[in-house]
Amino acid sequence: MSPADVSAADVRTRLRTALAATTARLGEAGVPSPSADARRLLSAAARTDRPLVLLDELPDDFEDGLEALVARRAEREPLQLILGRAPFRHLELEVRPGVFIPRPETELAVDLLREHAIGELRTVVDLCSGSGALGAAVLDEYPDARVLAVEIDEAAAELTAVNLDAAGPGRGQVLHGDLMTELPELAAARPVDAVLSNPPYIPPEAIPRDPEVIAHDPHRALFGGGEDGLEVPRAVLAWAARLLRPGGVLVMEHADVQGPAARDAALAQGGFEQVMTLPDLTGRDRFLLARRTPGESPAEDERLSR
Numbered sequence: 430m431s432p433a434d435v436s437a438a439d440v441r442t443r444l445r446t447a448l449a450a451t452t453a454r455l456g457e458a459g460v461p462s463p464s465a466d467a468r469r470l471l472s473a474a475a476r477t478d479r480p481l482v483l484l485d486e487l488p489d490d491f492e493d494g495l496e497a498l499v500a501r502r503a504e505r506e507p508l509q510l511i512l513g514r515a516p517f518r519h520l521e522l523e524v525r526p527g528v529f530i531p532r533p534e535t536e537l538a539v540d541l542l543r544e545h546a547i548g549e550l551r552t553v554v555d556l557c558s559g560s561g562a563l564g565a566a567v568l569d570e571y572p573d574a575r576v577l578a579v580e581i582d583e584a585a586a587e588l589t590a591v592n593l594d595a596a597g598p599g600r601g602q603v604l605h606g607d608l609m610t611e612l613p614e615l616a617a618a619r620p621v622d623a624v625l626s627n628p629p630y631i632p633p634e635a636i637p638r639d640p641e642v643i644a645h646d647p648h649r650a651l652f653g654g655g656e657d658g659l660e661v662p663r664a665v666l667a668w669a670a671r672l673l674r675p676g677g678v679l680v681m682e683h684a685d686v687q688g689p690a691a692r693d694a695a696l697a698q699g700g701f702e703q704v705m706t707l708p709d710l711t712g713r714d715r716f717l718l719a720r721r722t723p724g725e726s727p728a729e730d731e732r733l734s735r
């Protein structure tokens with residue numbers, strides 16, 4: 430074997446050994462997807478996006494770097510926080526400690542928007558924006574759209590701005606504020622074509638068990654307030670009814686047991702038609718869809734659209 434062949438064989442042995450040991454260690458720590466996470470951590474330690482099998486060299490500090498990353502994951506720190514980014518639709522979003530990590534199931538909200546929106550999608554509001562995931566996806570996928578995002582937490586509002594700016598420079602705006610209060614700048618945005626929201630909605634007694642969630646997602650991002658967890662979602666409904674043009678749609682995520690309660694809340698709010706619950710890809714009821722009712726007359730529609 431040539432020296433190059435020896436070195437490539439040595440790299441493969443180091444990778445195989447590291448992958449087996451890391452997968453076993455993460456499995457023992459209770460990580461739900463130890464093999465997939467191990468591969469991502471090996472790639473990070475190797476500082477590469479290339480498939481591991483194609484690597485023929487590794488940084489000198491590969492083993493030390495990997496140990497530092499694996500120790501964090503074995504403590505159940507979320508993989509996305511360790512890597513500093515999270516995939517969301519076609520984007521790689523920046524994530525930061527203390528800000529809710531975007532979840533894959535939320536990605537479906539943008540498909541539902543695409544499916545149910547009627548007419549132009551030029552102005553979209555993302556309520557409870559967190560990292561800005563939904564708004565950033567809209568900017569990325571609708572090059573003519575502008576997004577106004579609202580977020581109560583200062584660090585999250587800053588991260589929303591970063592991710593919106595990366596996805597659609599100059600087309601995103603962030604309002605740092607509490608939806609449970611009057612927000613004149615938000616009210617001034619009406620009429621808008623769509624409202625997207627993944628608000629906090631967990632009821633107080635349904636405490637998440639995964640350490641990744643309960644120790645790392647901010648509690649204000651999880652618990653929706655009130656006995657049913659729907660206090661912030663009700664504020665989202667009230668804002669959507671105020672902001673949407675006639676025919677505009679709201680897509681709001683909720684827990685799988687909250688379909689009927691979310692529909693009731695939308696009907697009690699008023700101003701919506703075609704109020705329905707839509708499932709996620711596993712068939713669980715996860716989204717409320719509601720369309721702003723048209724006005725009583727074309728003249729009123731015109732007024733509401735102004």
Ligand SMILES: C[S@@+](CC[C@H](N)C(=O)[O-])C[C@H]1O[C@@H](n2cnc3c(N)ncnc32)[C@H](O)[C@@H]1O
Pocket residue numbers: 529530531532535556557558559560561562563579580581582585606607608609626627628629649650651661
């Ligand atoms: C479940 S996280 C969702 C974040 C993002 N939309 C996503 O899907 O990844 C909910 C977000 O709502 C924010 N939030 C909670 N209460 C709020 C309120 N009253 N007004 C505005 N934002 C709020 C939290 O700070 C958190 O960032």
